[in-house]
Amino acid sequence: MATTFQGAPVDKKPAANSRLFTGLVYGAQFFFGGWFLAHGLNYWLGFFPQPHGSSSTSRELILALISSGLFDIVKAVEVVTGVLLLLNLFVPLAIVLAVPVALSIVHLNVLENDDPFSKGTGIVILLLLGLMAAGRLDRYLPMLAMRCGDPSLSGLRSLFGRHQN
Amino acid sequence: MRPATHLLAIIAGIAAPVGITFWTTSAAGPRSAAHYAAVEQKAMGTREVIEAFEKMGIDERKPKEAVLAYFSPDVVDHDPGVKGDRQSIIDYLDKRDWSTGVPQRTIRHIVVEGDIGVVHHHIVRKPGEKGIAAVDIFRVKDGKVVEHWDVLQPIPEDMVNSNGMF
Numbered sequence: 001m002a003t004t005f006q007g008a009p010v011d012k013k014p015a016a017n018s019r020l021f022t023g024l025v026y027g028a029q030f031f032f033g034g035w036f037l038a039h040g041l042n043y044w045l046g047f048f049p050q051p052h053g054s055s056s057t058s059r060e061l062i063l064a065l066i067s068s069g070l071f072d073i074v075k076a077v078e079v080v081t082g083v084l085l086l087l088n089l090f091v092p093l094a095i096v097l098a099v100p101v102a103l104s105i106v107h108l109n110v111l112e113n114d115d116p117f118s119k120g121t122g123i124v125i126l127l128l129l130g131l132m133a134a135g136r137l138d139r140y141l142p143m144l145a146m147r148c149g150d151p152s153l154s155g156l157r158s159l160f161g162r163h164q165n
Numbered sequence: 166m167r168p169a170t171h172l173l174a175i176i177a178g179i180a181a182p183v184g185i186t187f188w189t190t191s192a193a194g195p196r197s198a199a200h201y202a203a204v205e206q207k208a209m210g211t212r213e214v215i216e217a218f219e220k221m222g223i224d225e226r227k228p229k230e231a232v233l234a235y236f237s238p239d240v241v242d243h244d245p246g247v248k249g250d251r252q253s254i255i256d257y258l259d260k261r262d263w264s265t266g267v268p269q270r271t272i273r274h275i276v277v278e279g280d281i282g283v284v285h286h287h288i289v290r291k292p293g294e295k296g297i298a299a300v301d302i303f304r305v306k307d308g309k310v311v312e313h314w315d316v317l318q319p320i321p322e323d324m325v326n327s328n329g330m331f
Contacts, residue, residue: 026166030178038183047183049190051201056208086175088166117195 025135028128029085036098037082043075057112077101085132092139095132102129206234206308212275214305215282223270228258237309244315254313267292273331280305287331288317295320298330 042050052066053059065071077097084094102125109122133140166174189196209217214235222231232255240251247253261268267290274285282303289296297317304312320330 026174030174031181034175034178034180035182038179038186048186049196049198049201051196051204054196054200054204056204059204059208086178088171115195115200117189 021135025131028131029088029091029135032098032128032132033082033085033094035082036078036101037086040075040078040082043071053108054113054115054118055108058108061108074101091132092136095129095136099129209308210277211280211282211303211305212277214308214310215275215277215284215303218303218310219270219272219284222258223268226263228261228263229255232258235308235310236313237306237311240309240311240313242313244313261290269296287320295322 038047042048052062062071065074078101081094081098081101084090085098106122106125106129109118109125113119113122188194191197192199206214218231218235221234222228225231232251236251236254238251240254242249242251242254244254244257247257269289271287272284273287274283276283276285282305284299284301284303286299286301287296288299297319299318300316302314302316303310318330324330
């Protein structure tokens, strides 16, 4: 049992838990980032087979996204968020950017596809997303204010370096 | 995070999902080419299934393969010449000699409405014979024929009708 400089005992267990949590979140982040980057680039470079979904609905949706050009945006989002997560830059923003694409993939895998592998994949993606978001929850807590007062210029001033006294 | 640890994390982060994807899309994986072929077939419409069956079964002379590919294992066949299950259709087609250029088949019409498709065609089973005016009716679900009826009318040697049967 360690002690603080004031002599109070400090349990080391929370620190170990914290390290474990940090490790898990980083594991989820790098795996998710690598997965998004590889599958995003695969759309243009074709490293591995790229079929149009594992159910009739997935296939129809993906073909519609391709023909409308929206799939290019989806894949660009995957590449950008993948790179940011792997470089550990703008991580809270990257997670938010990944959510619409990732939740669409989860929906198709869990609710539209019939096979157990799809269901498992959907659940794993959801867990990875939840773990990454939980690890950066402190960044999202300000958004959870029920009443946030009047709009102001303080955000813009902070962004462009002009702080109010 | 230390730079070396970060570099290793990036490498592992890319290698792990890529490795998993290569395994899942391999022949042994749950996302094999066979899996996606089955998905694509399930998405096929009534006309596509009938035309694919006719092409493989008659044009490419692979009737057994065509029945296995495009007829549901639980297909119900109403042809009085077969017992009515999928194996009996295969046995019936297997008895025929497919090597001598017969049967010859000319499709005259294909009419599709929803899950029902009707093929009106001229079949010649033996060289030199006039053949049969045939109507095959297929009910298709999830890319497979689930029910089949046929109506066969031999073309008579002497016809009163000068228009012919087609």
